[in-house]
Amino acid sequence: MKEAVNHPEESTKAIEIEDLVKRYKELVAINHLSLTIQEGEIFGLLGPNGSGKSTLIHSVLSLLSYDHGKIRIFGQPMHPDALAIKKDIGLVPQEIALYEELTVFENIDLFCGLYISDAKKRRELVDAAIAFVHLEDFRKFRPAQLSGGLKRRLNLACGIAHQPKLIFLDEPTVAVDPQSRNQILEGIKELNRRGVTVVYTTHYMEEVEFLCDRLAILDHGQVIAQGTIDDVLAMSSIGETIEVVSFDLPQGFVDEVSQDPEVLTSSFHEGKLSLKMKAGSDRLMSLIHRMEEEGINPLSVTSRRPSLNDVFLEITGKELRNHA
Ligand SMILES: Nc1ncnc2c1ncn2[C@@H]1O[C@H](COP(=O)(O)OP(=O)(O)OP(=O)(O)O)[C@@H](O)[C@H]1O
Ligand SMILES: [Mg+2]
Numbered sequence: 001m002k003e004a005v006n007h008p009e010e011s012t013k014a015i016e017i018e019d020l021v022k023r024y025k026e027l028v029a030i031n032h033l034s035l036t037i038q039e040g041e042i043f044g045l046l047g048p049n050g051s052g053k054s055t056l057i058h059s060v061l062s063l064l065s066y067d068h069g070k071i072r073i074f075g076q077p078m079h080p081d082a083l084a085i086k087k088d089i090g091l092v093p094q095e096i097a098l099y100e101e102l103t104v105f106e107n108i109d110l111f112c113g114l115y116i117s118d119a120k121k122r123r124e125l126v127d128a129a130i131a132f133v134h135l136e137d138f139r140k141f142r143p144a145q146l147s148g149g150l151k152r153r154l155n156l157a158c159g160i161a162h163q164p165k166l167i168f169l170d171e172p173t174v175a176v177d178p179q180s181r182n183q184i185l186e187g188i189k190e191l192n193r194r195g196v197t198v199v200y201t202t203h204y205m206e207e208v209e210f211l212c213d214r215l216a217i218l219d220h221g222q223v224i225a226q227g228t229i230d231d232v233l234a235m236s237s238i239g240e241t242i243e244v245v246s247f248d249l250p251q252g253f254v255d256e257v258s259q260d261p262e263v264l265t266s267s268f269h270e271g272k273l274s275l276k277m278k279a280g281s282d283r284l285m286s287l288i289h290r291m292e293e294e295g296i297n298p299l300s301v302t303s304r305r306p307s308l309n310d311v312f313l314e315i316t317g318k319e320l321r322n323h324a
Contacts, residue, residue: 013075014039014166014197015060020069022052022059022221029055030066031221037199037214039074042192044208045201046308047218048320053201054094056218057168061091073166087115092159094170094201096151098143104154105130105139111158129161132187149180156184166197173207185210203321205308217308219316229308236311238264239277242284244291246298247271253294257287271299279306 015037022030029052037043045053058064060071062080071078073085098107108126116122130136133153143151156172169188173181188211192198200211208215209229216226225232254273258266262281267274277283284303291298312320 012039013037014041014073015199016070016072017056017060018070020056020059020066020071022055022064022066029221030059033069033218033221033223035216035223035226037197039197040192040195041213042188042198042200042211044212044215045199045218046203046205046208046215046312046320047201048203048318051218052221053218054170055221057091057170057199057201061086061089061168063091087162088165090159090162090164090167092156092167092169092172094174096155098151098154098158100143103140103142104135104146104157107143107154108157108161112161115162125161125163129157132160132190133157134183147177149176152176153180153184156187160191164196166199167191168199168201170201171203172200173202173204205320208308215308217312217315217320219312219318224315225311232308232311233306234279236306236314237279238306238310238314239279239281240284240306241304242275242277242287243300243302243304244273244275244287244298245271245300246273246291246296248296249273249298250294250296253290253296257290 013036015035017033017035020030020033021028033056045056047053055064059066060078062078062082074088076082076085078085099110102110105126108129109122112122112125112129116125130139133156135150135153135157138146138150143154146154152172156169160167173184176184185207188198188200200207202208212229214226214228215232216223217232218224225235249268249271254268257263257273257275260283262278262283264276264278266276288301309320312318
């Protein structure tokens with residue numbers, strides 16, 4: 001009888017980073033960072049400018065040398081000459097990297113040609129990549145003739161045309177219009193549905209909430225929080241934020257609800273009462289009920305879950321998105 005195949009645990013790990021340190025002279029850009037990313041997940045790397053996201057990606061891909069640590073990809077040690085591994089990896093860099101003298105088709109063909117030598121196969125792959133990013137009408141255009149959003153999509157096509165199993169996308173939606181952005185995000189989901197593991201860096205927590213199975217928040221080259229979105233949100237001591245907008249909120253009522261021990265902080269300005277509640281508290285319905293009893297007719301009552309930014313703010317005292 002045939003024995004069941006026992007998959008070793010390592011086979012499910014796409015990336016293992018162990019105690020990585022990367023310095024630029026005195027500056028410690030990555031500070032003893034360890035992280036494991038599983039095959040088949042979309043993993044978000046979130047962090048403010050300069051937190052080390054790009055440095056981490058370039059170190060993992062051996063595009064940068066580093067000072068200390070171990071990196072394995074698909075169970076194999078990663079090093080600059082690990083060509084067999086590199087063939088399975090795609091990078092969509094933060095800085096758009098295109099050849100100005102080449103057309104859309106030729107640019108993708110050139111990047112694809114780094115890994116695929118068969119011309120017929122390559123043509124199919126380049127056509128598939130062009131269709132994937134919806135650039136069919138621009139095949140013969142040169143980068144200078146493309147808008148910023150279209151260039152971003154071309155940059156994406158160049159990174160994925162060789163159909164890698166693992167893709168790193170470094171802020172692929174910066175400065176793109178909402179339509180291009182949605183197409184990029186939907187495209188990434190589609191790649192993932194086909195089995196591709198994705199590492200996605202961004203400042204935008206909404207993108208992480210839309211895309212990612214798990215995430216790590218970086219600050220000063222360290223992972224300061226990681227897990228699923230719910231795991232990270234659970235680190236917060238803040239629960240929901242309730243906002244009541246009303247022209248007729250009596251001060252006595254504001255004082256009463258603000259003194260509720262479940263309220264962490266409250267503010268009341270220009271008819272807007274904002275209550276930050278403790279984690280796990282559930283006061284929305286009772287608040288609405290009290291307003292009914294008092295004959296108060298609010299214009300609106302809203303409740304907002306804590307966001308990743310709230311957690312980040314709580315841990316570091318800074319906003320996640322510190323650039324436009
Ligand atoms: N080539 C370099 N030489 C010296 N310092 C660098 C270099 N590249 C990055 N740094 C520094 O290393 C730190 C991490 O930078 P990195 O670009 O990895 O951050 P990031 O999280 O990708 O930021 P951003 O969101 O702005 O892209 C920053 O302090 C940055 O100034
Ligand atoms: Mg960066």
